[in-house]
Structures are given as structure tokens and as C-alpha cells.
Amino acid sequence: MSEEKLDRIENQLSLVLQGMGVMQQGMGAMQQDIVLLKQDVGVLKQDVGELKQDIVAMKQNDNALREDIVDFRNRIGSIEASIMLIVRDGFTPLRNYADDLNFELSEMQRKNRLLNRRVRRLERRDLTDDFEY
DSSP: OOHOOOOHHHHHHHHHHHHHHHHHHHHHHHHHHHHHHHHHHHHHHHHHHHHHHHHHHHHHHHHOOOOHHHHHHHHHHHHHHHHHHHHHHHHHHHHHHHHHHHHHHHHHHHHHHHHHHHHHHHHHHHHHHHOOO
């Protein structure tokens, strides 16, 4: 073989070797990128896990809040019922007392009318007795 061919082959081999070196560097960089991607995927998995835990916690909080609202509504209902009972129980004795007073007043008015009638009768008798003397 001639020197020229050997030089060309040598040049091509050196280019191939350089290309292989660049390729190896690229592969090394790719492997580093793959490692970094795996780390990123791991971080993402952790983030997804934390998000799932947060979602579960939010659902639990939501359920607890709903239970609290139901309890609060029940308490309000109970308070309203208690107030109604207190009002009713407070006004019932007052109403009974007013009824008793009205009854006593009507009795007193009836007795007053009877007394007025007696007084008038007695006054008439007294007047008739005065005329008889």
C-alpha cells in the first residue's frame, strides 16, 4: 500500500477514534442525565406520594368538617327547642296567673254587684221604714 492510502486510513482511524471518544463522552453525559432523571423521577414520586397524603388528609378534614356542621346544626336545633320550651314554660305560668286574676276579678265584680243590690235593697227598706213612722 502506498503511503497516501496509509495516511488516509490513519486519518480516518484517528477520526473514528475521535468520534468514539466524543461518543463515549456523550454516552457518559447521557448516563449522568439518566441518573439525574432517575433522581428527578424519585423526587417526583415522593412529591406524588406527599400529594396523595395531602389529598387523603383533605378528605378527612372535609369529612370532619361535615360532621362538625351536622353537630352544629343539631346543637342549634337543640338550642332553638330549649328556647321554645323556656318561652312556653315561662309564659304558661304567666298565662295561668293572668287567667286566675281574671277569674278573681270577675268573681269580685259579681260579688260587688250582689253587694250593690243588697245595699240598694237595704236603702229601699230603710226609706220605706222611714215613711212608716
